[in-house]
Amino acid sequence: xxxxxxxxxxxxxxLKSLRRGGRKIVAAPxxxxxxxCKADFERSALQSVMYxxxxxxxxxxxxxxxxxxxxxxxxxxxxxxPNLTARDVLGFPGYPKKIxxxxxxxxxxxxxxxxxxxxxxxxxxxxxxxxxFMMGSMGTAVGEKITLSAELAASSRLPLIIFSAGGxxxxxxGIFSLxxxxxxxxxxxxxxxGGGLFISYITHPTTxxxxxxxxxxxxxxxxEPGALFGFAGPRVIExxxxxxxxxxxxxxxxxxxxxxVDAIVSRAESRAALTSLLSLHT
Numbered sequence: 510x511x512x513x514x515x516x517x518x519x520x521x522x523x524l525k526s527l528r529r530g531g532r533k534i535v536a537a538p539x540x541x542x543x544x545x546c547k548a549d550f551e552r553s554a555l556q557s558v559m560y561x562x563x564x565x566x567x568x569x570x571x572x573x574x575x576x577x578x579x580x581x582x583x584x585x586x587x588x589x590x591p592n593l594t595a596r597d598v599l600g601f602p603g604y605p606k607k608i609x610x611x612x613x614x615x616x617x618x619x620x621x622x623x624x625x626x627x628x629x630x631x632x633x634x635x636x637x638x639x640x641x642f643m644m645g646s647m648g649t650a651v652g653e654k655i656t657l658s659a660e661l662a663a664s665s666r667l668p669l670i671i672f673s674a675g676g677x678x679x680x681x682x683g684i685f686s687l688x689x690x691x692x693x694x695x696x697x698x699x700x701x702x703g704g705g706l707f708i709s710y711i712t713h714p715t716t717x718x719x720x721x722x723x724x725x726x727x728x729x730x731x732x733e734p735g736a737l738f739g740f741a742g743p744r745v746i747e748x749x750x751x752x753x754x755x756x757x758x759x760x761x762x763x764x765x766x767x768x769x770v771d772a773i774v775s776r777a778e779s780r781a782a783l784t785s786l787l788s789l790h791t
Contacts, residue, residue, distance in 0.1 A: 604681040673720075
């Protein structure tokens with residue numbers, strides 16, 4: 510039997526870290542502050558409503574694994590390409606440590622999480638970018654996962670759904686990261702030429718190289734409310750042109766009005782909306 514001191518120490522260590530698949534997972538903070546209304550909520554309370562603020566409706570960061578586990582029909586969820594992770598191809602100082610820290614924080618091997626399963630009884634291949642993993646930056650592993658997802662959907666003759674987020678190329682991988690824009694775009698083009706249905710689902714924020722590649726190539730483009738969707742962010746544009754941008758510029762509502770998005774769909778409605786679209790197109 511543990512003495513009181515040892516028991517407290519053991520409990521503290523359990524709270525600080527968990528273990529999943531042999532990787533050390535740092536415990537997430539218990540409370541989350543909504544960026545919209547600044548209210549504080551217990552993580553468990555937000556988790557039960559898919560990280561949508563119950564007070565102001567702001568769509569907070571949604572962990573990629575949780576998103577796909579919640580979306581796919583019970584008993585059909587199968588993770589794809591779980592062991593793909595970034596390589597320090599350039600010997601960039603501190604990069605392996607950053608990858609390790611991101612994996613510990615999120616429990617993911619990379620910023621892109623992929624799974625297959627069914628949505629409302631309709632089979633599909635899905636991928637989601639998790640911005641908690643190095644801000645969702647696209648390196649070689651992310652590009653490979655997106656490409657493999659498109660190829661799996663093509664070979665299985667299934668629709669492809671990608672929940673986009675994040676920003677530009679991962680600077681620690683240099684030109685290899687920039688090449689993923691071409692690689693993923695080519696994979697989506699091959700998938701499209703083969704008759705595949707690609708639904709691009711924009712989440713907050715989707716910018717940079719991800720916007721300039723696969724996120725903008727959907728046959729159908731959906732977006733969460735208030736999501737930032739563009740190449741350079743509003744602040745960068747304002748500093749460049751020296752002018753004030755319109756209110757809500759590059760937000761999903763603005764992009765819907767200007768034809769860059771087909772519909773705005775909240776998380777609470779995402780499963781029903783995707784089920785309806787898949788039933789019409791499969």
